[in-house]
Amino acid sequence: MSKSLIVGVDIGGTTIKIALLSETGDILAKSKIPTPVKDGEDVIIGDMVQAIWALLAQHGFTREHVYGIGIGVPGPVEPTQGVVLRAVNVGLRDTPLKAKTEALTGLPVSIENDANAAALGEMWCGSGRGTANLIAITLGTGVGGGIIIDGHVVHGVKGVGGEVGHVTVNPEGPLCNCGKKGCMETYGSATAIITGIEKAAQNGKSPLLASILQEKGYLSAKDAFDAAAQGDLASIEVIDTAGFYIGLGLSHLGNLLNPGKIVIGGGVSSAGEELFKRIRASFDQYTFPIAAECCEILPATLGNDAGVIGAAWLVYNSQKSVPTVS
């Protein structure tokens, strides 16, 4: 029986997503299960493996069809030994995820931090295609990121490389959850944008936002972009500030790493051109000209699938037996 499948897994604090992928990164089937966070690492790994067998069986496959399993986790990892150093949301610490999953499945396993996996996914099958030097960031509740240099993820000495959201963009800026001041995350996350427009709704600066807040009972980042499109000055100011500081933070990556692409995903990025043009302007202003000219800044295209696709890429990349595709 010839192998044809890669299993990609994305372990999150709420759900474990599982996908079967072809050798070219196409998703053939998907499933998800709740993450049994409270039950400890062995139950988490056991449930994940059961769900993999179930998905394979459901689509008429067996273990013999599978090249290997790639897993993304929300925390720093030691990729060579395949150890999860910390994943607070999932309750993992110093977990030999690779060894334990290999023992249970008899298949080769590769692991990676989830933000790094998402970056690899965008490089393999998304808008990062065509360069081996890219950064992928996600503008969500926080700002996550993965850095890829010459096709390799930057882990650093303690696995915390790629903390793009915690680059300082204003030394005098607001306090971040990480304990530092003025991190990119304090301006560019959905949380930061919502905080900004909530303030404008409440302090009388924006009657429009105040009426949306009264009507819905809450505000979302999308409200900021919608209100800005209607000319709401307070919303425009919040978006200007977010775009400026995201672009400034990305300029550090441009100057230091000279990437070919920066790929931006997450809820906030779906606001599209209005945000991207502000990010681009600030990036160009603060990036060394040669480095700015050769760097595209693009929306991510894989959405929530980036993680499982990138996890599968780990298997694709590690196994010489997987046919090489362009």
Next chain:
Amino acid sequence: MSKSLIVGVDIGGTTIKIALLSETGDILAKSKIPTPVKDGEDVIIGDMVQAIWALLAQHGFTREHVYGIGIGVPGPVEPTQGVVLRAVNVGLRDTPLKAKTEALTGLPVSIENDANAAALGEMWCGSGRGTANLIAITLGTGVGGGIIIDGHVVHGVKGVGGEVGHVTVNPEGPLCNCGKKGCMETYGSATAIITGIEKAAQNGKSPLLASILQEKGYLSAKDAFDAAAQGDLASIEVIDTAGFYIGLGLSHLGNLLNPGKIVIGGGVSSAGEELFKRIRASFDQYTFPIAAECCEILPATLGNDAGVIGAAWLVYNSQKSVPTVS
């Protein structure tokens, strides 16, 4: 006849430095010649090769003793093909330095940007020893840098990776020679420190600096540190500012790359502890705690030899026939 030597070369705008090194990176002999900048690439390469033969002969060696030649140049390179993309101070542009030097010598040649070579030198034989994830910066007339991740130099897509001096540390800061505002170089270079104390000497803020200026006719970065040691407040302010912004710029590297060491060389760094403690404080303030804790910030130890040693490392690393040493 068995091989035992590596040739390391550092091509600068004024001189070409040549060294013969052992397989462990020890310098056995050195020479230098003026760089014939005006005469074009073929004369530059020809003179360099003649000087290599002369140094070998002077010490009783021949080409047969040499594993290969490593060359550092002041500008971005394409390392695989061995092409110098631009080296303005030397008048090189799209120069196939590797191919031309190999044709003239019959020896394998590797090339690298000089700041990157210096970083490799510090990694191999200097204070960067013991980690494969390090950044080396040089605080001189400007601020240069090289970034090494997992033992590999970061070149980026156009060879301008590692422009540490042009990371923005203050978006409202002074204009830099590169055309951008508030680059780390505008605060942390010797030039910036001298400009700061010259102003204090001239505007009456520092009678001490004014008297040094009158006596010598000029001020150096060392004068700033000497005056600060005597309690001169204007000098202390200039050094505080330099240390703060160097530390802030290095925090970007800490957060993004999680290096094990940052090695600082160049004239300004020789001021020692007074500058380093300010850099460290600012770095710790703006770097994600896990990344800050595991990163040492150290003075470079190889001085002007870092370039030829790092150039030699290229040969050491590229040739499997060179015995591996720990």
